[in-house]
Amino acid sequence: MKIAVIVFPGSNCDVDLYEALHTVCHADVEYVSHKQESLAGFDAVMLPGGFSYGDYLRSGAIARFSNIMPAIIQFANEGKFVFGTCNGFQILTEAGLLPGALKRNDSLKFICKTVKLEVVNNQTAFTTHYQPGEHIELPIAHADGSFYAEKSVLEKLEKNGQIVFRYAGENPNGSLNDIAGITNERGNVLGMMPHPERAVEALLGNEDGLPLFRSLLANVKKEEEAAR
Amino acid sequence: MIATEMSSQEIKEQKPYLEWGLSEKEYDYICEKLLKRLPNYTETGLFAVMWSEHCSYKKSKPVLREFPSKNERVLQGPGEGAGIVDIGDGQAVVFKAESHNHPSAVEPYEGAATGVGGIIRDIFSMGARPIAALDSLHFGEINQARTKYLINEVVAGIGGYGNCMGIPTVGGEMTFDECYTGNPLVNAMCVGLMEQKDMQVGRAQGIGNAVMYVGAKTGRDGIHGATFASADFSDEKETQRSAVQVGDPFMEKLLMEACLELTNKHASWLVGIQDMGAAGLVSSSCEMASKAGSGLELILDNVPQREPEMSAYEIMLSESQERMLLCIRAGFEENVKRLFENYGLEAVVIGRVVTGQQYLLKHKGRTVADIPVSSLTDDVLEETSQEKVPERILEAQRNQNWAPQISDVADTLKKILQQPTIASKKMFTQTYDSQVRTNTVVGPGSDAAVLRVRGTKKALAMTTDGNGRFVYLDPKIGGKMAVIEAAANLIASGALPLAVTDCLNYGDPNDPEIYWELHQSVLGMAEACRTLDTPVISGNVSLYNENNGEAIYPTPMIGMVGLINNLKNIIPSFVQHQDDLVFIVGRTRADFAGSELQKLLTGDIGGSLNEVNLKEIELRMTKLLRAMEKGLVESAHDLSEGGLAVALAETTFGTKYGLNIKTTLSGEELFSETAGRFVVTVAPEKKQQFLAEMEDEAVYVGQVTEDKQLKIAYRNGQFGLDLEAAEGLWEEAIPCLMKSKD
Numbered sequence: 001m002k003i004a005v006i007v008f009p010g011s012n013c014d015v016d017l018y019e020a021l022h023t024v025c026h027a028d029v030e031y032v033s034h035k036q037e038s039l040a041g042f043d044a045v046m047l048p049g050g051f052s053y054g055d056y057l058r059s060g061a062i063a064r065f066s067n068i069m070p071a072i073i074q075f076a077n078e079g080k081f082v083f084g085t086c087n088g089f090q091i092l093t094e095a096g097l098l099p100g101a102l103k104r105n106d107s108l109k110f111i112c113k114t115v116k117l118e119v120v121n122n123q124t125a126f127t128t129h130y131q132p133g134e135h136i137e138l139p140i141a142h143a144d145g146s147f148y149a150e151k152s153v154l155e156k157l158e159k160n161g162q163i164v165f166r167y168a169g170e171n172p173n174g175s176l177n178d179i180a181g182i183t184n185e186r187g188n189v190l191g192m193m194p195h196p197e198r199a200v201e202a203l204l205g206n207e208d209g210l211p212l213f214r215s216l217l218a219n220v221k222k223e224e225e226a227a228r
Numbered sequence: 229m230i231a232t233e234m235s236s237q238e239i240k241e242q243k244p245y246l247e248w249g250l251s252e253k254e255y256d257y258i259c260e261k262l263l264k265r266l267p268n269y270t271e272t273g274l275f276a277v278m279w280s281e282h283c284s285y286k287k288s289k290p291v292l293r294e295f296p297s298k299n300e301r302v303l304q305g306p307g308e309g310a311g312i313v314d315i316g317d318g319q320a321v322v323f324k325a326e327s328h329n330h331p332s333a334v335e336p337y338e339g340a341a342t343g344v345g346g347i348i349r350d351i352f353s354m355g356a357r358p359i360a361a362l363d364s365l366h367f368g369e370i371n372q373a374r375t376k377y378l379i380n381e382v383v384a385g386i387g388g389y390g391n392c393m394g395i396p397t398v399g400g401e402m403t404f405d406e407c408y409t410g411n412p413l414v415n416a417m418c419v420g421l422m423e424q425k426d427m428q429v430g431r432a433q434g435i436g437n438a439v440m441y442v443g444a445k446t447g448r449d450g451i452h453g454a455t456f457a458s459a460d461f462s463d464e465k466e467t468q469r470s471a472v473q474v475g476d477p478f479m480e481k482l483l484m485e486a487c488l489e490l491t492n493k494h495a496s497w498l499v500g501i502q503d504m505g506a507a508g509l510v511s512s513s514c515e516m517a518s519k520a521g522s523g524l525e526l527i528l529d530n531v532p533q534r535e536p537e538m539s540a541y542e543i544m545l546s547e548s549q550e551r552m553l554l555c556i557r558a559g560f561e562e563n564v565k566r567l568f569e570n571y572g573l574e575a576v577v578i579g580r581v582v583t584g585q586q587y588l589l590k591h592k593g594r595t596v597a598d599i600p601v602s603s604l605t606d607d608v609l610e611e612t613s614q615e616k617v618p619e620r621i622l623e624a625q626r627n628q629n630w631a632p633q634i635s636d637v638a639d640t641l642k643k644i645l646q647q648p649t650i651a652s653k654k655m656f657t658q659t660y661d662s663q664v665r666t667n668t669v670v671g672p673g674s675d676a677a678v679l680r681v682r683g684t685k686k687a688l689a690m691t692t693d694g695n696g697r698f699v700y701l702d703p704k705i706g707g708k709m710a711v712i713e714a715a716a717n718l719i720a721s722g723a724l725p726l727a728v729t730d731c732l733n734y735g736d737p738n739d740p741e742i743y744w745e746l747h748q749s750v751l752g753m754a755e756a757c758r759t760l761d762t763p764v765i766s767g768n769v770s771l772y773n774e775n776n777g778e779a780i781y782p783t784p785m786i787g788m789v790g791l792i793n794n795l796k797n798i799i800p801s802f803v804q805h806q807d808d809l810v811f812i813v814g815r816t817r818a819d820f821a822g823s824e825l826q827k828l829l830t831g832d833i834g835g836s837l838n839e840v841n842l843k844e845i846e847l848r849m850t851k852l853l854r855a856m857e858k859g860l861v862e863s864a865h866d867l868s869e870g871g872l873a874v875a876l877a878e879t880t881f882g883t884k885y886g887l888n889i890k891t892t893l894s895g896e897e898l899f900s901e902t903a904g905r906f907v908v909t910v911a912p913e914k915k916q917q918f919l920a921e922m923e924d925e926a927v928y929v930g931q932v933t934e935d936k937q938l939k940i941a942y943r944n945g946q947f948g949l950d951l952e953a954a955e956g957l958w959e960e961a962i963p964c965l966m967k968s969k970d
Contacts, residue, residue: 012481051391054478054481204668
């Protein structure tokens with residue numbers, strides 16, 4: 001089992017994802033440059049946070065034209081697991097792998113703090129190690145995290161159980177339906193604004209992100225075994 | 229542009245150099261002694277920037293020599309991009325601070341952003357990975373629209389740059405006083421981590437080796453930024469907007485990753501590397517040549533340019549951001565080009581190291597400068613400045629100090645918690661990414677920020693501190709207190725203070741009273757640094773901080789980094805368990821001059837400071853650190869603005885606990901700001917061991933309670949304060965002021 005962490009120019013949470021998977025979860029991880037065109041040999045793909053291409057245009061709008069993107073889209077279409085946090089989530093929406101868009105926060109400011117979340121759906125490959133309806137806390141760190149989608153899209157997201165994480169209590173950015181993280185219809189692509197990779201060590205004061213990585217690793221392994 | 233340049237003779241007659249900050253005496257010295265001819269337009273410009281205070285420290289140098297700069301841990305002292313200190317295991321910590329006061333007063337977003345960008349480049353130019361950023365910000369009172377604008381934009385600029393770079397902004401300070409209204413202080417500090425084997429220097433040597441330019445193209449922005457920083461503001465003078473640069477953090481992120489790959493993986497290609505900071509290409513190139521005693525020839529036509537028809541003068545003096553200068557071993561130029569291309573960056577050979585010691589610039593087939601390297605870097609006329617004790621100091625010594633009288637202690641505490649300098653800064657600090665790179669164990673809002681060193685048991689603690697009020701009342705004692713305050717913040721987090729970087733922010737040094745303030749405060753800081761064995765390894769001087777002839781408080785900022793040998797010994801600032809015992813470490817005196825209490829009750833500060841006993845404080849801090857390392861301390865918080873009462877309240881904020889305190893201090897003394905004190909909590913079973921360790925330095929005053937009440941019985945009364953309400957006041961004070969209409 002091997003996991004890819006994509007590095008776009010301007011990615012800056014790539015190290016954090018790598019360390020969470022490698023040092024804490026002891027998974028086999030590799031950085032993959034945005035210049036690559038293939039994801040052969042990888043079982044899951046992670047898109048890190050940061051400011052790809054400086055995000056001087058709409059966040060993620062340029063990264064989605066990277067060389068690696070067709071491979072990521074194909075990877076997702078094959079039903080393999082794709083995860084994006086923060087800028088990664090923004091890129092996934094820009095690339096059309098996830099519905100909706102992420103607008104500037106209501107406060108118009110970058111916000112870095114720990115927020116309360118509800119695990120709305122623990123039946124995805126990314127959340128099986130959480131309890132249904134479990135309340136957790138994860139850090140956010142973004143300026144463009146206000147999730148927006150048309151009413152019909154929101155209704156579909158609700159109906160299909162695609163809303164995986166919801167802000168519980170305070171909604172920090174103005175996201176519609178308090179949405180913090182969603183999957184695609186098939187459930188193999190997850191995008192979320194909070195940073196689970198920042199919450200995997202007791203030393204840093206929070207381990208609520210750990211079950212996400214454990215879920216994913218366990219489910220990748222399960223798929224592997226099923227394929228055999 | 230070139231067509232309009234004055235001839236050497238015209239320069240001599242029309243004296244444009246006066247506008248650029250060069251004096252007639254300096255110009256004559258250059259003509260008669262250094263060159264023995266008249267300098268041309270470009271050469272005169274080179275002298276003007278290189279001899280500015282910002283680049284040459286010609287006024288402050290005699291004073292800066294007072295600082296200790298070495299001990300057995302220091303691997304690199306002042307003179308390079310940043311100082312370097314050994315932290316064991318073949319690793320080192322690298323840090324420096326820099327001011328960007330003048331640009332931030334004119335264009336606060338870009339001024340602050342490029343201040344952060346510049347200090348980050350200084351760190352990675354040493355071969356170190358930047359791991360944290362801090363700041364020290366001083367503004368006017370939050371009572372006018374302009375000040376709110378400055379605050380919002382400076383904070384946004386700091387966040388905008390650091391967040392995009394992926395370098396966590398983990399700490400800092402923010403104070404508010406009338407004197408900073410027209411001239412805010414924006415000081416940024418960056419801390420980096422490196423393997424000692426990767427250490428780099430800014431040197432250009434080895435005849436035939438290439439001088440390579442990497443990063444952003446050169447434009448007309450920031451020309452004369454260094455000169456601009458060496459003059460004061462006034463309403464009459466048109467503000468020099470062209471002197472403020474524009475930052476591009478994405479470019480810098482790419483540049484940083486490329487430079488780190490070069491320094492850490494291809495050191496054999498590299499001779500030297502330096503940031504193009506103040507005075508851009510001229511300062512970086514001639515400093516690199518000067519340090520190695522080399523000659524240099526640059527072909528300016530090869531410098532990547534953003535705008536057409538730039539003159540030699542403009543190319544050399546531009547302060548465009550996100551540029552680095554490399555000296556590359558001959559034969560490896562193509563390797564370097566390919567490395568940078570991989571990051572989408574251009575690396576261009578713009579010159580060579582040549583025989584002799586001349587600084588040769590060629591442009592459009594002409595030699596535009598041919599002067600000795602050392603004339604720019606070493607021959608600057610050092611200035612001896614006049615000093616005079618300010619009348620306010622003499623008068624304060626003649627008068628008796630102000631003695632406060634408080635009728636309602638609880639009410640006073642509530643009011644002090646809402647003073648902007650003391651109130652929560654969360655609305656600003658939460659716009660900074662303080663966690664990226666996932667090493668931040670303790671972020672903003674504590675005494676010091678603490679970051680673990682990945683793969684080791686070690687952690688680094690860091691802080692910035694500067695209290696202009698004390699330095700204004702007594703520069704020497706205030707200088708000592710600034711160092712003590714920084715050290716106390718590190719000690720409170722469980723760290724051994726290692727070394728210091730500083731930003732010395734003062735008014736116009738030509739005023740003998742201001743120069744006296746600078747000199748005296750440096751003497752005080754130097755003495756404290758010697759006592760604490762924390763050498764000053766890097767720093768910067770910012771003079772001419774005046775607006776319409778009114779100087780700021782003399783405000784030296786101390787940036788200090790400390791080492792925690794074991795992650796287990798990181799001490800939180802907040803109380804941890806019910807029934808833990810509360811101790812005050814250090815004696816409290818009647819220190820009210822310059823205090824937050826004096827400001828609150830009288831609207832101003834005044835009086836004279838009591839001497840601080842450095843040796844006594846150093847011994848006390850050593851004992852406390854030893855007790856911490858033995859696992860005897862649950863939490864510690866240093867006492868600073870607002871004194872004991874504020875510190876006690878603060879240690880409970882964000883927790884579910886309260887405190888029950890009984891002390892022999894008077895109600896007024898609860899707000900005294902005696903330096904070098906701590907409030908410490910200790911588990912009940914460790915009381916005897918803790919007291920034995922601290923000898924007579926710790927006094928038991930109460931315990932941690934489960935209700936959110938602060939109950940204090942003092943010598944002449946008692947009160948109870950609802951801590952949830954108090955925390956609300958503390959947290960809402962600044963948001964409320966920022967929102968209010970003027």
